Amino acid sequence: IAGITQAPTSQILAAGRRMTLRCTQDMRHNAMYWYRQDLGLGLRLIHYSNTAGTTGKGEVPDGYSVSRANTDDFPLTLASAVPSQTSVYFCASSDSPESTDTQYFGPGTRLTVL
């Protein structure tokens, strides 16, 4: 079944540890995105990639990094996790980076930083 997969589903992490959240899509979409969702704040864009080999910063990029080595994969790395990064993280993709294009979301990763 086509779509987006994320791993892990959930994770508890000690502060200061490094963590990579994985995202893979099989729809051959050009654009990919990482959001975090916090109660009362809605979805906020962390980083995005308009096409393989390029990345950009979203609304809340500090403490996170991404890479886009190929079309399918878009990992998100927390270099040194802090408790404020406790959140639910969603990866999304769209056929093009145009704002009129529908974004499709993965199932999310629930991350707790202690």
Next chain:
Amino acid sequence: GQNIDQPTEMTATEGAIVQINCTYQTSGFNGLFWYQQHAGEAPTFLSYNVLDGLEEKGRFSSFLSRSKGYSYLLLKELQMKDSASYLCAVTSGDYKLSFGAGTTVTVRA
């Protein structure tokens, strides 16, 4: 930046109609999305409005007024499975989506 407002919670009875309003202030507006998100799940696409007016899709309809910076999502013949959060999202000149905080709809029997 974007400023997107929608009510936090709404409650309605099975079979009824509920209207979820969304107001926005943004530069370079391109269009407006509505997504549905069940608890613990991913957001899923419901509708996209770029022109003024009403778009109808079965039990769900979405309306947009660009001049007023206003949209609403209308859910008719409510079913228990419609209990979810509904997210209003605006697209702008930087080609990115900005989301409202979401409206949690609870459908009661």
